[in-house]
Amino acid sequence: MNATIDRTGATHLVRAEGAPCPTLVIDADRLPAGDAELLEGLAGIRDGLDPATRRTVLKNAVVRPSAHPLFDLDYYFVQSLPGGRGRFDTRGSCGHSILAAVEAAARDGMIPPLEPGRRVRVNVVNNGDHVVCEVDETGPDRTRFTAHFLCTPARPVGDLLVTGEPVTHVRLDGRRIPVSLVDMGNPYVFVGAGDLGVRDTRELFTAGDELFGLLGRVRLAVCAHMGWDSSGAFPKIAALLPGPDGELAVRAVSVPSWHPTLALTGAICLGTAVGIEGTVPFSLARAAGHESGLVRLRTPGGPLRARARITGPADAPRLGWVSVADKYVSYEHTVAPPVGAYGLPSPSRSEDTSCLSLPL
Secondary structure, three states: OOOEEOOOOOEEEEEEOOOOOOEEEEEHHHOOOOHHHHHHHHHHHHHOOOHHHHHHOOEEEEEEEOOOOOOOEEEEEEEEOOOOOOOEEOOOOOHHHHHHHHHHHHHHOOOOOOOOOOEEEEEEOOOOOEEEEEEEEEOOOEEEEEEEEEEEEEEEHHHHEOOOOOOEEEEEOOEEEEEEEEEEOEEEEEEEHHHHOOOOHHHHHHOOHHHHHHHHHHHHHHHHHHOOOOOOOOOEEEEEEEOHHHOEEEEEEOOOOEOOOOOHHHHHHHHHHHOOOOOHHHHHHHHHOOOOOOEEEEEOOEEEEEEEEEEOOOOOOEEEEEEEEEEEEEEEEEEOOOOOHHHOOOOOOOEEOOOOOOOO
16 A cells, blocks of 8 residues: 555544444554553543543544555554553454444545445454455445455364364353353354253343343353453353244343444354354254354344355365455544643654554
């Protein structure tokens, strides 16, 4: 891409449909280099938000034009955690925030304007994911995307199973609960809602604090089993039930409550898991009548469609890519921090980015 760009350096609020909150999108050049310094600078930017926005907007995307010839945008996701200033988790990603970042970057001049057919190539700094955001439709304040998560080269599906096995059993209340730990887009724990006493989709979607707490305890049991730190946002957890005509019902936990739909990375991970023989999602999807190809997901907030491309021989399958269609993004407004705040210089409007890189 061109090394000389014209950009505003503004901070934006953008909402991806189905996300639990908008994303705060920040030009990386407003922040200092180094991971700890960047997070402190981000905390300073968030201090300048009005209290309601600071309390409810928990997703942050730090972006800049990519110096790598294969990408258009470098993206660094930071999840704000409840409980105090500067509590962040950078160990995962957020697909909805990737789309929000693309929308903001186009408005800010980091990348060309969005138009149908344009494909924006995003490098996820947190975990090395390669994501292509394909523009399907544009409007004054809303864009429709298809998100493609690529595996280059194609990854053995066994590498996506965190424990190396399709099913792992964890102990909870004297019982052994079968779960599948799959890592594609983000690490997820998938558990059959029936194993938690849920009888049907209506009960799954209307359940309140009791099921929410139970899923949290399953997640804690998984973290204890794996020796993981349970204080951050990852791994995510979702409960599944087979539905009619091959459909899979899913309800997921976000930070700090139920997810209104399913994270885009959750749809990517679940679409992948459905194609891996023996996993909890595979078995439940087969119980619903799903065989292969496009998988239809039903969430409390509406349907989703995911497709995973798995190739190779049956004894050595590989994942090529996973796609989720019909994702809408709406631009909300520009956030204008005070001039000279946080001791950081504003980015120049004509800047050579050929050797810039995000921390981490």
